[in-house]
Amino acid sequence: MAFSSIKRYISSNFPINEYKEKNYLEFNSNEFILIDEGILFKYQLYSNGEYNITNIYDNGSLIYLNSDNFGLFTKSDCSFYKVSERELNSIKDESIQKNIYEFLKTELIKKNMFIRDFSRFGKSERVLSTLIRLCNSFGVIKNNCIMIDIKLSHTELSQITYMARENVSRTMAKLKKEGIISYERGKIIVYDFEFLMKELQCEDCSIINCSMK
Amino acid sequence: MAFSSIKRYISSNFPINEYKEKNYLEFNSNEFILIDEGILFKYQLYSNGEYNITNIYDNGSLIYLNSDNFGLFTKSDCSFYKVSERELNSIKDESIQKNIYEFLKTELIKKNMFIRDFSRFGKSERVLSTLIRLCNSFGVIKNNCIMIDIKLSHTELSQITYMARENVSRTMAKLKKEGIISYERGKIIVYDFEFLMKELQCEDCSIINCSMK
Structure with missing residues (x-):
């Protein structure tokens, strides 16, 4: 610990x-x-x-x-x-x-x-960056996917990403359509964590440093 | 000190x-x-x-x-x-x-x-925020104005603001046209510091905390 x-x-x-x-x-x-x-x-x-x-x-x-x-x-x-x-x-x-x-x-x-992801990239990348952080902090492996084991509304995601709720919803809908994520009983399932990392040009960062905590 | x-x-x-x-x-x-x-x-x-x-x-x-x-x-x-x-x-x-x-x-x-200014507001506010930080860190009072006593190119400003150089130049040109800033021998003169603070909804922050250093 x-x-x-x-x-x-x-x-x-x-x-x-x-x-x-x-x-x-x-x-x-x-x-x-x-x-x-x-x-x-x-x-x-x-x-x-x-x-x-x-x-x-x-x-x-x-x-x-x-x-x-x-x-x-x-x-x-x-x-x-x-x-x-x-x-x-x-x-x-x-x-x-x-x-x-x-x-x-x-x-x-x-x-x-956080500054690396939120200042360097565009708005929709903020959502991807937040999903990565949520997986690192609250992710549970389930059927080969990562379930983010905390319920968050789009309003809460917008408060985390400094974005308008509508833009968060649009980005999340796009990710769902592309098969990157889905929802299960109000929780986010991430199917393709590699995709998120690739989009953000992730380096080999420690999970402790790339965290919602 | x-x-x-x-x-x-x-x-x-x-x-x-x-x-x-x-x-x-x-x-x-x-x-x-x-x-x-x-x-x-x-x-x-x-x-x-x-x-x-x-x-x-x-x-x-x-x-x-x-x-x-x-x-x-x-x-x-x-x-x-x-x-x-x-x-x-x-x-x-x-x-x-x-x-x-x-x-x-x-x-x-x-x-x-920094996160407050760079995540919460839009791109052009990054330039304003950077000008405020530069005034706080390198500002010299001169004829009732603030001269930022360090020479910075627009390319360098773009590296500070995480923006494309063209967007920095456009924002700086607009500020110059509006009489907020000008240049003198390669250094930036800020005529209206209050305007910058108002645009960013500045609170009574310590100069030490709102700094380029």
Whole structure:
């Protein structure tokens, strides 16, 4: 498990918070969150009230929240541990401090990967890039295909891809028609992961870095 | 000066490297660079040989290089200090370790700001966003205007904005016609910084976070 020292420390030393699904949670200071159970969206909020979903997390995910413009949305009922960055930084334990450092470095690499796909290519490639990230983070092999084991509406996909919902729907319909994807009980099945990678000129990137988490 | 402990340490303990202008420098391990003098572009390299300019640095800039896909280009003759991340991490000095941590956090915030502008808005807004960043990083007040005190070709602007050069030139020509910008001896003069901020729905962001550096 990645960042196991810090995760063990947080889950042993801080109380658990429980929230019902569909709650927006704002934070007043920089915080680290460790999910015990449930699915959380991290969102980036803008001054006009609009927002985008930047990450999707589930059980065991470690989340860093910059209080300035990030918050969480409980996609499902959730329980998680919460600790302020200040408190975490004050712990005199080398392996924990190393974990925090490596965690921030990984976050930085993930942002660079995201910029690679979202700035370099066109709009429809954003959908492909998001499908790859979803497969890497929530993919389950099923009958030789990859099922993305989380239900996401086209509205949610549009908030992830910074696109209009109509454009997301159009791209998804095209992928379905071409036999790249289909739906099964509200979940996306990816038949041709290689196609997605080829379209995005994917390199041999680590799954940890090319992630929705 | 930001990150002064680490900068003092690097400049006192490591030899200086000198390079002539217009050199591409690749790195085989993760490195920190401190510029003594000159202008360096950080570029993100792709497997097909293409690249984008992600940052522009000058005297006193601290740079973190992830060896996987980043390199430097000497825009001018340059001298800089170089130290491996591994070596820097091994230093037993709390203020230096704090500096490194704060540095990585700032890098992460800068990436989020970049994603905000480059993913949320259209292509021409990328040019506006880049002009704001250039003003924040290299702006000099001159006759009530802001002169961006670094010469950049439209090709270089296209490498910064992930756009075709023709589209950059078209957007710059439009801004010039509208009296927002002009050129003086190859440098960009911004007459109406407020216009750029308004177009991008800028919030009260710190100049450090909205930066080309």
